Amino acid sequence: MRLRLVATLVVILAAIAASYFFGFMPHFVPRPSIRSANLLLNQEPIGVADFIRVDKSDRKLELLRKNEIIATYQIALGRNPLGHKQQEGDKRTPEGRYTIDWRNPKSGYFLSLHISYPDQNDTALAQNAGMEPGGNVMIHGQPNGYDVAGNALQSFDWTYGCIAVTNQAMQQIWNAVPDGTPIEILP
Amino acid sequence: MPFSQAKEIWPTPERPVTHVRVIKSERRLELWINEIKLRSYKISLGPQPIGAKRQEGDGRTPEGRYVLDFRKADSVAYKAMHVSYPSDYDKAAAKIAGVSAGGSIMVHGNWNGWGFLGPLMRYFDWTNGCIGMANEDIDDMWNLVAWKTPIEILP
Numbered sequence: 142m143r144l145r146l147v148a149t150l151v152v153i154l155a156a157i158a159a160s161y162f163f164g165f166m167p168h169f170v171p172r173p174s175i176r177s178a179n180l181l182l183n184q185e186p187i188g189v190a191d192f193i194r195v196d197k198s199d200r201k202l203e204l205l206r207k208n209e210i211i212a213t214y215q216i217a218l219g220r221n222p223l224g225h226k227q228q229e230g231d232k233r234t235p236e237g238r239y240t241i242d243w244r245n246p247k248s249g250y251f252l253s254l255h256i257s258y259p260d261q262n263d264t265a266l267a268q269n270a271g272m273e274p275g276g277n278v279m280i281h282g283q284p285n286g287y288d289v290a291g292n293a294l295q296s297f298d299w300t301y302g303c304i305a306v307t308n309q310a311m312q313q314i315w316n317a318v319p320d321g322t323p324i325e326i327l328p
Numbered sequence: 329m330p331f332s333q334a335k336e337i338w339p340t341p342e343r344p345v346t347h348v349r350v351i352k353s354e355r356r357l358e359l360w361i362n363e364i365k366l367r368s369y370k371i372s373l374g375p376q377p378i379g380a381k382r383q384e385g386d387g388r389t390p391e392g393r394y395v396l397d398f399r400k401a402d403s404v405a406y407k408a409m410h411v412s413y414p415s416d417y418d419k420a421a422a423k424i425a426g427v428s429a430g431g432s433i434m435v436h437g438n439w440n441g442w443g444f445l446g447p448l449m450r451y452f453d454w455t456n457g458c459i460g461m462a463n464e465d466i467d468d469m470w471n472l473v474a475w476k477t478p479i480e481i482l483p
Contacts, residue, residue: 237392238392238418239416240417240420257417260393260415260416261394261397262393263393265395265478266478269477270346270362321420322420323420
């Protein structure tokens with residue numbers, strides 16, 4: 142019994158140490174509310190969505206069909222969650238209206254859907270400020286090899302500006318969202 | 329910097345107008361260099377000035393972040409600068425609603441032949457969803473704003 146407890150602790154500490162080593166969680170960002178990631182996972186099949194709405198301050202991603210919410214997921218954001226992304230490396234998540242323009246089934250994170258940031262406006266603004274707009278903003282699951290950590294990563298903001306969900310949620314979103322789906326990201 | 333002093337600043341290729349901001353409810357169009365407001369013009373909107381454009385012919389002006397991507401000196405109105413509506417998002421959203429997104433949204437001067445009414449036209453909404461300005465204002469803006477300047481249109 143005690144051996145099992147010690148073994149569990151060792152495994153958890155090792156996981157945290159490894160994630161520091163790989164740079165996945167250099168610091169914790171406080172967030173408005175921590176909810177169980179499973180709480181919002183929808184068990185029934187949801188069909189196809191025609192619109193995605195992300196509420197950054199609520200850490201919520203909603204799939205809609207014909208203006209009705211068909212699924213809601215809890216999300217994790219970048220380590221700098223407030224404000225619209227303006228330049229490469231600011232670890233912000235863009236705000237505004239984009240589309241899902243392509244997808245990558247073999248990314249470093251479990252399944253990823255690409256958000257069309259930067260658009261013309263983002264590129265022009267960054268150029269006028271003498272900066273690079275950055276890019277590669279995705280909706281993705283957990284980092285590969287970290288699925289053992291379960292949904293623990295979902296309790297804080299750990300990405301580089303992407304929108305992260307649990308692997309189960311990612312599989313549902315992947316199946317429900319065709320390329321070209323509009324996405325609105327609210328502050 | 330006070331707005332009156334900002335009028336003396338002239339944008340250069342090294343220091344261009346960084347963004348254009350339109351505030352629909354206040355009927356204003358502003359030119360900004362970073363944190364300095366360079367100009368503020370009175371504008372006119374379309375027959376449906378409230379709400380973002382969703383489809384062709386709704387008479388609304390789009391809201392959101394776009395780019396002034398090209399300009400036309402010989403359109404039906406005096407000097408026109410094109411707003412990059414519809415974006416991919418606008419097209420996708422219109423497709424879901426089963427409508428056409430529309431387009432050809434311009435920042436332009438008075439209709440050709442109506443320039444003599446000039447400043448009078450500032451006081452009512454006379455466009456089809458475009459952003460209308462007095463001829464002398466668009467002349468001024470034409471010389472200050474470079475190609476591909478970002479424009480943000482607020483409600």
